[in-house]
Structures are given as structure tokens and as C-alpha cells.
Amino acid sequence: MFCAISGVTPEEPVVSKKSGHVYEKRLILQHLLASGGKDPETGEDMNEEDLINVKLSGSSVKPTPTTNASIPGTLTQLRNEWDSVMLESFKLKQTLKSTRLELSHSLYYYDASLRVIARLTDERDEARKALMELRNKGVYMQDGNENKMNGSSNVNEVDPMEVEKPDAGEPQALSEEVIENIGKKAEALKKWRMKRPAISGLLKPRASSSLVEKDSRKYHVEGVSVEVMRTAMKVENPLHGYVFVGCSDGSCKILNEQATEIQSQFKAHEGGVTALSLSSAADVVISTGADQKSCVARHGDGGFSQKASFKYHSQDITGCSIHPTDDYFATCSKDGKWAIHDIETVTTLASVVDPDGSPNLCAEFHPDGAIFASGLENGIVRVWDVRSLTSVASFETESGKDNLSLSNTRILLGGGPTVLNWTRVQVPCQRSPFLRMDIRWSASPASGKPSYGT
Structure with missing residues (x-):
């Protein structure tokens, strides 16, 4: 098969439809x-569309050009072949070099990944x-609650999640940040109290015997007994507010001021509730129970619900008090310890063991928040x-006083038919400690009216 024009074997042969030449x-x-579009053999009109490509077999050997039939042509062909081989070899060397670099980088990254995995595994272990270790020392409980409607009441069921909490007794001192926060609040409240004018027309102590009861309400919760109670009145209308009660079944209930309707409730403890404390805005409630747990409840869209509970003391908790900053609260227990906790993180910031080791029966912060008083079973009242x-x-004092109340100028201690009153004389941290007992109220069993003594 030869070209009709050159007479040599064509490298890309085509056939004319009209003349049939190759x-x-x-x-x-x-x-x-x-x-101008003429067939070279017949002279007929022809264009590129009249040409048909001849398909060659893929296994056929490329024909040797006529120019290679001589020795010089053969040498030229061999030189061209050698050049192509060298070019291909050079390209292969470049590809090998780049492949080696990629492989070395991959091995480096692989080794670094193994090192990171090993380090993370050690940290995890x-x-x-x-x-x-922490699990063997204590239990910390935190939960998310859902408000459930039950008639006119909002019942918040608690399903706590147990998490580890450090051993009680480890924190012995407050951090600098907490100390600074407490100091600033005490100074601010002290300045406000000193600027406050004296109230005229206050009732004299002796005149209280002539007081007559105008109204009384019995706060009763069906099926359980009320162990502790706190009230929160609205500033704009003191006759309206809420009553917070802790019951013998471990539940905390929030009633309206007439005690006719339960606004919300939640189960906080396994045993009875031993103490309640409210924040200044009455949106946070701290409850303690005979099950040695402290619970934090907050007000939300559906009323109050328990947010967290934890166990720190080893015996029954007998008292709790929220600090005026509303950031911290203190608890005291029959194990002889009192501790300060953070409300937001529910962690213990510091704990103190009474020198006598006597069980604590009651405790409370001073309105300024700079001092703290605790009443012990052996009759000692200690100011911290x-x-x-x-x-x-x-x-x-006499033993068995289980109620403690601090005002700006005095401390009241009650239990049974007797109430003791101390005024301040000289405390290093407050410039006037509670050391002088001025008045003793003692209710007469026969008349029920108070009598006085000094």
C-alpha cells in the first residue's frame, strides 16, 4: 500500500471515495x-470529506521509511532512538526522586501521628x-430537671447524675479572688448601712408585751410535716410574696403567701429537710438535709427546679446560709465542720473544723458578709x-440552742422557750464583737407571754 503522490508507504493513509486511490x-x-480541490489522479472535484481514514492494526509494526534503507539513515534512526531512551530515563529519575520525597514526608507525618497518639493515650490513662481515685473519695451530683404540670402546681422531678467530688477537708483556705470579692461586698454594705438614717417610732422592748395577734396562718402541706420555712416578700408589695417550706419527705415546696396553692416543688433529699436559705433576690434556694446533701435550686420559666446537689459532710447538715454576694453559701454539720461553697460551680472553697469538735447546730452569715457565726451543741457560739x-x-450559753440570727448590731440565739440577745462590743474584723448579753427573753409556760432578764 503506497501513496499515489509520493510512492512510499504512508504513515497516516487515507482513501478517496471517488477514485479509490491511497x-x-x-x-x-x-x-x-x-x-483548489482537484483529485491529483483524475482531476475531479474533491474535498476533505471525500477522504476516508484507513484503520491500522494495533499490533502492526511501523514501516521503515525509505530514507532508512541506507547505512546513514540507519545510524540517524539509531541516534534518534537513543535520544528518546535517554529522555525517558531522565524523566523516570525525576519521578523516582519526587516519589522518594513524598514517601519520606509521609513517613515523617506517620511517625509524628504515632507519637501524638501515644501521648494522648498516656494522658487518658x-x-x-x-x-x-476521686470516685473512691466522694460523690458529686448534678442534674437537669424538667418541669411537669400537676394541676396548678409545677413539680420538678430530679434524676441526678453522679460525678466525682474531691474529699471533704482538702480545701482549707479561700482564694485571693474570693477574699477580695467578700471584702468589697462588706465595705459596700457597711457604707450603705452607715448612711441609712435611724428609724423613728420603733417599739420599745417592754412595750412588746402589749402586742395583740391580728392574723395567723397555718402552713400545712398534706401528707408531710413542715420542718423548716422561709418567706420572701415582694419589695413593691410586702403583703405579697412566697413561702418556702422544707418537708419531712425531703421535698421543697414554694407556696403563695396565703399558703393555698403550691407554686412549684422539687424532691431535694432522701430524708427530711433540715435548713433553707434564700438569695437576696429569692431566685436561688439552698436546701440541706439529713442525708448529708446540699441542693441548689434556681427559678426558671416553670418555677423553681433543682439544678445541682452534692455531698460534702459526713453527718447530718444542720444549717446553711447564703452570703450577701449571692455567689457563695455556707453549711454546718454535726461532724463539727462548717464549709463555704461556690453556688455557680457547686464546689467547696474552704472548710473549718471547730477547735472543740462539737457538733454544729446552726450557723449564719452577718448581713455584711465579713463574719460568720456558728452555734455548737456544747452551748458555745463562735464568731469567725x-x-x-x-x-x-x-x-x-446553755446547750441545745438550734436557731441563730445575726443583725447589723446584735446576735440572737434561740432554742426551746429561751431567746438570748448579744450586742457588739469589739471584734477585730468588725470593730465590735458579740460579747455582751443584754436581754434574755423567756416565754412563760402559763401565759405564753415573754419575760425579760439581763
Whole structure:
């Protein structure tokens, strides 16, 4: 098969539809362009569409050009082949080099990944070990509650999640940040109190015997007994507010001021509730129980619901008090300890063991928040500097006083038919400690009216 124009074997053969001759495609296209579309053999009109490509078998050997039939042509062909081999070899070397670089980078990243995985595995094992140690020391409980409607009441059922909590007794001092926060609040409240004018027309102590009861209400919760009670009155209307009660079944209930309707309730403890404390805005409630747990409840869209509970003391908790900052609260227990906790994080910030080791029966913060008083079973009332956690005053009373109340100028201690009153004289942290008992109220069993003594 030879080209009709050159007479050599074509590299890209085509066949004319009209004449049937075989041409080299490159040559016939040039001829058609030069001759104006004439067939070189017959002279007939012809265009590129009249050419048909001849398909060659893929296994056929490329024909040797006529120019290679001589020795110089063969040498030229061999040189061209050698050049192509060298070029291909150079390209292979470049590809090999780039592949080696990619492989080395991949191995480096793989080794670094293994090191990171090993380090993370070690950290995970250490965290698990620490978690197991904490789990053996105590239990921390935090939960998310859902409000359930039950008639006109909002009942918040608690399904707590147990998490580990550090051992009681570890924190012995407050951090600098907490001390500074307590100090600023005490100074601000002190300045406000000193600027407040004296109230005229107050009832004289002796005149209280002539008081007559105008109204009384019995706060009763069906099926359980009320153990503790706190009230929160609205500033704009003191006759309206809420009554917070802790019941013997471990539940906390919030009633309206007439005690006719339960606004919301939640189950806080396994045993009875022993103490309640409210924040200044009455939107946070701290409850303690005979099950040695402290619970934090907050007000939400559906009323009050328990947000967290934890166990710190080893015996029954007998009292709790929220600090004026509303950021911290204190608890006291029959184990002889009192501790300060953070409301937001529900963690213990510091704890103090009474020097006598006597069980605590009651405790409360001073309105300024700089001092803290605790009443012991042995009859001692101890006053503490909150920032240094040291005892700054103490005095003895009859044993068994389980109610303690601090005002700006005095301290009241009650239990049974007797109420004791101390005024301030000289406390290092407050410039006037509670050391002088001025008045003793003692209710007469026969008349029920108070009598006085000094």
C-alpha cells in the first residue's frame, strides 16, 4: 500500500471515495489546498470529506521509511532512538526522586501521628486513674430537671447524675479572688448601712408585751410535716410574696403567701429537710438535709427546679446560709465542720473544723458578709472572720440552742422557750464583737407571754 503522490508507504493513509486511490493524508490535504480541490489522479472535484481514514492494526509494526534503507539513515534512526531512551530515563529519575520525597514526608507525618497518639493515650490513662481515685473519695451530683404540670402546681422531678467530688477537708483556705470579692461586698454594705438614717417610732422592748395577734396562718402541706420555712416578700408589695417550706419527705415546696396553692416543688433529699436559705433576690434556694446533701435550686420559666446537689459532710447538715454576694453559701454539720461553697460551680472553697469538735447546730452569715457565726451543741457560739477563717470571738450559753440570727448590731440565739440577745462590743474584723448579753427573753409556760432578764 503506497501513496499515489509520493510512492512510499504512508504513515497516516487515507482513501478517496471517488477514485479509490491511497494517499498520505498530509500530502493530499496540501494538494487540495494548492489545486483548489482537484483529485491529483483524475482531476475531479474533491474535498476533505471525500477522504476516508484507513484503520491500522494495533499490533502492526511501523514501516521503515525509505530514507532508512541506507547505512546513514540507519545510524540517524539509531541516534534518534537513543535520544528518546535517554529522555525517558531522565524523566523516570525525576519521578523516582519526587516519589522518594513524598514517601519520606509521609513517613515523617506517620511517625509524628504515632507519637501524638501515644501521648494522648498516656494522658487518658492518667485522667482515668485520677477519676477512679476521686470516685473512691466522694460523690458529686448534678442534674437537669424538667418541669411537669400537676394541676396548678409545677413539680420538678430530679434524676441526678453522679460525678466525682474531691474529699471533704482538702480545701482549707479561700482564694485571693474570693477574699477580695467578700471584702468589697462588706465595705459596700457597711457604707450603705452607715448612711441609712435611724428609724423613728420603733417599739420599745417592754412595750412588746402589749402586742395583740391580728392574723395567723397555718402552713400545712398534706401528707408531710413542715420542718423548716422561709418567706420572701415582694419589695413593691410586702403583703405579697412566697413561702418556702422544707418537708419531712425531703421535698421543697414554694407556696403563695396565703399558703393555698403550691407554686412549684422539687424532691431535694432522701430524708427530711433540715435548713433553707434564700438569695437576696429569692431566685436561688439552698436546701440541706439529713442525708448529708446540699441542693441548689434556681427559678426558671416553670418555677423553681433543682439544678445541682452534692455531698460534702459526713453527718447530718444542720444549717446553711447564703452570703450577701449571692455567689457563695455556707453549711454546718454535726461532724463539727462548717464549709463555704461556690453556688455557680457547686464546689467547696474552704472548710473549718471547730477547735472543740462539737457538733454544729446552726450557723449564719452577718448581713455584711465579713463574719460568720456558728452555734455548737456544747452551748458555745463562735464568731469567725470569713476571709481568714479564724475564730475572733466565742461565748458560752446553755446547750441545745438550734436557731441563730445575726443583725447589723446584735446576735440572737434561740432554742426551746429561751431567746438570748448579744450586742457588739469589739471584734477585730468588725470593730465590735458579740460579747455582751443584754436581754434574755423567756416565754412563760402559763401565759405564753415573754419575760425579760439581763
